[in-house]
Amino acid sequence: MSKTVKLRKGFDINLVGKAAKEMVEFAPAQTFAVKPTDFVGLQRPKVLVNEGDTVKAGTPIFFDKAMEQVKFVAPVSGEIIEVKRGEKRKLLEIRILADKEIAYEDLGRIDLSKIDRETLVDRLAHGGVWPHIIQRPFGVIANPADEPKAIYVSAFDTNPLSPDMAFVLQGQEAYFQAGLDALTKLTSGKVHLNINGDEQGSSLFSQVKNVVINRFSGPHPAGNVGVQIHHLDPINKGDLVWTVNPVGVTQIGKLVLEGKYDASKIIALTGSELSKRGYVKTISGSAVTNYVKGNLQSGHIRVISGNVLTGEKISMEGYLGYYHNQITVIPEGDYEEFLGWLKPTTSKLSFHKAIGMLSFLNKGEFKVDTNTHGEERPFVVSGVFEKVLPMDILPTYLFKAIHAEDFDEMEQLGLYEIIEEDVALCEFVDPSKNDLQELVRSGIELLMYS
């Protein structure tokens, strides 16, 4: 059953600023935030708390009226200090001032051998961990009413500067296993754990039981769960599968074994502009100020929650995203460069080898800033996206179908199989500088809601 897949297409973005495999210490953050904007597909969030209320870790603070069973909970105990709304009262952030000592809501341990599926689903949905379960197609939070064909967990991350999952989950073996066990109860199909075939399996992942272990090797996006599913059992129209990232699996395991929503996790501090890089123990939704301020090599920077391909720009006072396991700090690129499009260079990273783009000769690490290196243009060059998308999909045609809002074409060309992260590399390499992740989401929304 288990498969070994070697992928050839793709591109490893080798950046300066990898995290050293060691823990670093910082003063813990005082404020935390849950950002409804992190949750793709959230439709009508209803806030359950008011400013001034006190909450425990695990107390529900809002839910989606479109999917009432799933509760979004506070990651820490403390006082709600702000419910921040934007234009048209769009819910942006719920900020919590944390207690010194975190008090947990008692959610009750879960005995997996006795519990039935329905109750388990309900416990997970109320326990704050459900948003980790993502549905494919569309990449939105899974609906507790559905039953998936299979569940996939990618145990490694091939994104630029991504954290080493084996290091992040050290010492969490029991939770990880319990999380997987819980997932096996949610599907009548298999739970697949996809591990990095290039590395000798670390003890954590090789000792895992009750799941199908598949090995994937090759350049990024080999670690993307969407790519993996495509090679194991591609999603067709009408199929429904779920995916969970390993940190989510561990949090589910903690809920099962300890009966509490423990949102603590180890994240990587990465990027060329941080002076102290490494791994730090934190909690979902933590303010990043303490990790970034005073830890910078230069002044003009961008702080990113997540990685440089799929992450989100946050301010120095911003908060770590629910799904993010790293913070990346790179230079901001708002400068003009004289004849920047013509100068020969080996230090600017490029997938291409056009005249003067000599980065392929440079086997070292690259320092990359946020400059787009050019303006947006129509698609001109062909055959590039295909080289970085290891799937039997014709990306250019799919993108054009989305542009044209042609529903049949979108379906037939494989929009069910991809989400933003799968085309992130296409967006990176595109010489015409189109925002392809945004485009794919707009196509998915068309398919979902109309």
Place this chain on the structure above:
Amino acid sequence: MKALQNLFDSIKPNFEKGGKWEKFHTLYEGHRTIAFAPDLTTKATGAQIKDATDLKRVMITVVIAMVPALLFGILNIGHQHFMATGEAATWIDKAVFGAISVLPILIVSYAVGLLTEFTFCVIRNHPISEGYLVTGMLIALVMPPYIPLWQVALATIFAVVIGKEVFGGTGMNILNVAMTARAFLYFAYPAQISGDQVWTYLADKTAVDGYSGATALAVAYNAGVEGVDAGEALAQHNASIGADFSFMNMFMGWIPGSIGETSTLMALIGAVILIGTGVASWKIIVSGFGGAYVMGLVMNLFAANEFMAMAPHLHLVMGGLAFGVVFMATDPVSASQTETGKWIYGFLIGALTIIIRVTNPAYPEGIMLAVLLMNVFAPLIDYYVVKANKTRRLQRATV
């Protein structure tokens, strides 16, 4: 460079909303981004970093790949001139003579083309795209050295407007723009772009006795009509003045023809640059030459006349096949866009070129029409390749 930046900054208000030249905003941006790579940064969500290559660099790569053909073309125009008139001349004389006849064509092509493009960008408020960098060079290279400049200008305007802008500008065109320009001239003013007289620029001199300005294709075609061995006829053509159409001469490009098309070697150097940089599809280039060779062999099978019986490798170095396959067929916008489609597209261009050459007395050179015809059919090829992909997906769902 700070001074230039300041200059741009100082005139910027005029081009902003409410400024007196607000309409010409796109020209301002266009020139500023040529001088300076822009200070744009990535959005708050999505990829936070972008590849350092942009379309400008891709386009300039193609231009650079054409420079060997241009330089050789300049030299060859001079070479052909002095050989035809029988005057002794140094290489410098030849280069100077060639430059005097070629550069005005190049300048007119760029000036008129860019002006047309700018006009459209201003009217439509589009950003100025870099596609014309390549087109301007291509148009000049496929012109005969003798062409009146007003015809170059007219063809350029026609090609840019009808070939490209009416479809929405760079990236949207169906036909290769430079080939459209040439086809326009070919059908509108055939006297200046076909026959035996236009390929050698004699200026006001007369040719020496025994000189013929016919192209290799015309010679081979006439061999077919007259029933003499084509290879022989080519080798003997102008042999008295040392300008025969031997394989080597044609491969090197010391033959009359359009400015940039004569040298197969220079086209291959361009191909090496384009393939090495990954800018052009090697599949189209390889299958293009392959298609021509295979069709040459097929013609040999029939061998109804001596042209059809000609050794197929001669086809590869005659006329504009090499130039067309390397620089025209590989235009990513008008070519097939699927990887499988590129094999079919390239092969058919090569094959069609030979069919047109050999069987059609009206069009001695086939590459122009073959490229244009396949431009039209490229979407059809892609349609079937895309359909195959959809079918695979559909079948997967049902099993």
